[in-house]
Amino acid sequence: MFSVAVCVRAERGRERERERERERERTKEIDRQTRQTDRHLKHWNNPSSFDLQHSLTMAKRDFSEISDTCKWELPDYEPWSPVSEKSNPLTRDIDKASPNHIVRLLAACDAQMFQKETGTTYQTLFSDSVLQTMLEVARTVEQILRDPEDSLVVLSGCGTSGRLAFLTASCFNRALRDRQQNTVYSYIIAGGDRALLTSQEASEDDPKLGMLTLEKLCEGKRHVLFIGISCGLSAPFVAGQLDFCLKHPDIYTPVLVGFNPVTQAREETMPGYSLTFREVVQRMEEQRGQRAFIINPAVGPEAISGSSRMKGGSATKIILETVLAAAHTAAFTNTHITRSVLLDMMRGYERVYSVTYSHSDQIATLLQTAGLSLQCGGRVCYLSWGSLGLVGLIDASECIPTFGADYEDIRGFISGGYQDVDNIEGDLTSLGSQFCIAHEDFVSLVLPTLSDRDTVLLLYTCHDDVGDVEKMAHRVREKTSNLHSLYHGLQGDTTADIIGLLCSSVLNITWPSSSTVHMQWELSSKLVLNAVSTGSHILKGKIYRNHMVDLQVTNSKLYHRAIHILQLLSGVSLTQCEKALLKSIYNVEQLTEDITTAGVTTHTLIASRRNRVVPLALVCLLIGCSLSEAESRLESHPVVRDAVEACLTSSQHLTSSPGDQTSTNH
Incomplete structure (x- = not known):
């Protein structure tokens, strides 16, 4: 018995070594191909003198030449795991990559979001079936906007999905208030508002709690469009809500947003519930296109296996904002929603991806600096203004469950505190220092002990109070030279030049003027911050291969x-x-x-x-x-x-x- 066991272990060890050798060869090939891509990426920083779409096409061609890019689509690749839980072949050795290489690998993974349909079993963001469902949901939202009385659009999710539900509802309610219209959006996050900032994941497992929360929120409404977000088609909290909607079709129209095929929805029985998530989704499929909608393109495995805060979160943001923005445009300009309108919007987000990663060297600098801070026991602080503050808060909150981080390792602060957050439950500072998120909290709690081993990143745009940004930059600079900035501006804008003189590194991203530019800034900032927080924890040694x-x-x-x-x-x-x-x-x-x-x-x-x-x-x-x-x-x-x-x-x-x-x- 012992000799057989030892033999098996010896063979297993030899196989692991052979696999490592294969991975080293694959990494060399990826590095060779991504060097080709970098020749195109560096041109993206100047869209006025270079054809942006041509650059994107060339980069995608380079990425497509990497043999591992589509390997995850093969039926025998990790067949026991749904797409959202598979490991990405591109990043098998990301734990040993340099900062620049980490950013290039993340760019390659994010490019998979915009992959066109290749005739495989998986539908993509650009598949006809996905666009058609998005079109039908957008028209349903348009109807509510035209006749909002006793109607509600509810966005719900757990963890990252719930935070994006909050961010999206806040954004479009603000747009309605700007038009002097009544707000129609609300959000639910498992665990309540404290889950916006900290991990409250136990609530995700309670389908009855999800159902009761939805029922209470919608009391007295006669028409509710419910959008449940579960990247892996797995959250019992959301499944309970979807099931409740299906039982009350006279009031509720359920929409499921996720990134696995229906056949890969979670099969385990939910606590205290007779159904599985898959059975709920199958019931939705029976009513698909009539009283229930499923938007579930595959966007490929995450760069860090199962870390749905990354591509899953980005694709969620793209889908929700495309659907709701199209509905707003149609409702308030008396135009029609068409598939070409949706396609144009999503291609706009594709350009956001390309413009953002054209600054890969600067992103790598931020990543390396943050990584050094974490390695020496320092902190990383995001000081943000406006809606970018919400993006910073969300990114920081996700590091605790993902990497086993302490809440002080990466923290987000927003200029106006909870007044800018505008969450349902209001000021949460009484819950503890972890919930102190205003700039004044940073000044009182963090600034006194700030040192050069800490990294501070300013996030702001040309629409923010640059004078306020400059004052804060001076205060930080008195304590540490490790000050950096991420700035979004419009073409011809020189607002950030003065602040840039105070920073060790500057990432200025220039955009053409657009009615949706603030949402593009948010996605761009999300991509950058995801890279910084993920990459810095990789450098700290929190990842093995590409597993958390x-x-x-x-x-x-x-x-x-x-x-x-x-x-x-x-x-x-x-x-x-x-x-x-x-x-x-x-x-x-x-x-x-x-x-x-x-x-x-x-x-x-x-x-x-x-x-x-x-x-x-x-x-x-x-x-x-x-x-x-x-x-x-x-x-x-x-x-x-x-x-x-x-x-x-x-x-x-x-x-x-x-x-x-x-x-x-x-």
């Missing part, structure tokens, strides 16, 4: 994701991985019956109070050690990636030692 191995296990989705990550990296069975995870969660060497018979909700409640449960479980699996020894290993290698690599090396030495070879021959 230090994620917080705070809900059922993350519980199952953790098990699959353990299985993928250790090569042992899912059952063994779940046992190792439970031992880590409960900090026990032997599992009791009480533990094994408890539900996932109980497990995640305990896990939310523990740190590094996934790295501990992984070390135990890789070298077959106790929890106490695993903790010692992690203490000697505080960088998670280094700890994992050390254990893999140790495991390989163990499986290939002469003694093992001898025992194998017996």
Whole structure:
């Protein structure tokens, strides 16, 4: 028995080494191809002297030549995972990439959002079926805008999806107020407004809570368009709301936005509910195009597996804003919504992608600076104005569950505090320092201890009070030279020049004037901040290959994701991985019956109070050690990636030692 096991482990170790060699060759090929792309990217910074669309086409051609770009679409590529949970072949070695290479890989992944349909089983953003559904939803919104009495458009989601629901509802309500119109948009986020700033993911698992929250919000309404956002078609909170809508078709019209095929919707039974998410979606499909709508293009796996805050969040923003902006234009200018209108809007977002990544060198500088701050125990602070402040708050809030970060590692602050946020529950500062988000909070809580090991990033536009930005820049500069800026301006604008003199690096992005330019600025800022926060945590060692191995296990989705990550990296069975995870969660060497018979909700409640449960479980699996020894290993290698690599090396030495070879021959 022992000799067979050792033989298997030895073969597994040799296979891992062969896979690493294949990955090194793939990375060399990606680097060669992306160098070609950089020749086009650097021209994007001057749209007036270079054909932007030609540049985009050339870059896409270069990306398409990378053999791994479409590998995820093959039926035998990680068939056990839905698209939103697959690992992206492009980023298998992103944990070892340089800052510039990280940005290029992120650009390649984001390019997959705008991929045209290739005849595979997956529909894309530009597929006829997706555009047609978006058109029908936009016309439904238009009807509500023309006759808003007793009507409501509700956007709902969990985590990133809920934050984008809030951002979108706020944006379009503001547009209505500017026209002296009554507001018709509202948002729901699982966990309430505190989830806008912190992880409240346990609420995601409660379908009845989702249903009751929706019912209470819509009391007295006679027509509700409900838009439920779940990138993985997996959130029970949203599923409960969709199911409630289907049961009351006289009032509710449900819309589901996500990025997996219906066949990949989550199959696990939801807590306290008789249905699965897939069964709810199948019921929606039966009414598709009549009283229910599903918008679910595939945008490819995330650069960091399962990190739907990135492409999933960006594609959500593009879809929602395209649909709602088209409806507003039609309702208030007496024009018709057509597919060409929707296409033009989405191509505008495609140009946002290209213009943003034309500044890849400057983005890499920000990423590297932020990474150095995190590596030396410093902080990264976003100081933002206007709607960019919301983008900064959202990006910072997502680092805690994604990377197991402390809330002070990356923090967002907005000039007017909660007055600018304009959330339903109002000022949340009484909940603790984590909810102190105004610039005055930064001045009182952070500025006194600011040093050169911290990074401060100013985010503002030509529409903001540049005098106020300059004053804050001077105050920060007195404490640290590590001050940087991200500025969005219009062609011919020189507003940012004075502030730029105070900064170590400046990222100025110039745009043509447009009625939707503020939404384009938001998406561009999101892409930049996602790159900075993700890349800096990569440099800190929070990622192994392209997996978030230090994620917080705070809900059922993350519980199952953790098990699959353990299985993928250790090569042992899912059952063994779940046992190792439970031992880590409960900090026990032997599992009791009480533990094994408890539900996932109980497990995640305990896990939310523990740190590094996934790295501990992984070390135990890789070298077959106790929890106490695993903790010692992690203490000697505080960088998670280094700890994992050390254990893999140790495991390989163990499986290939002469003694093992001898025992194998017996």
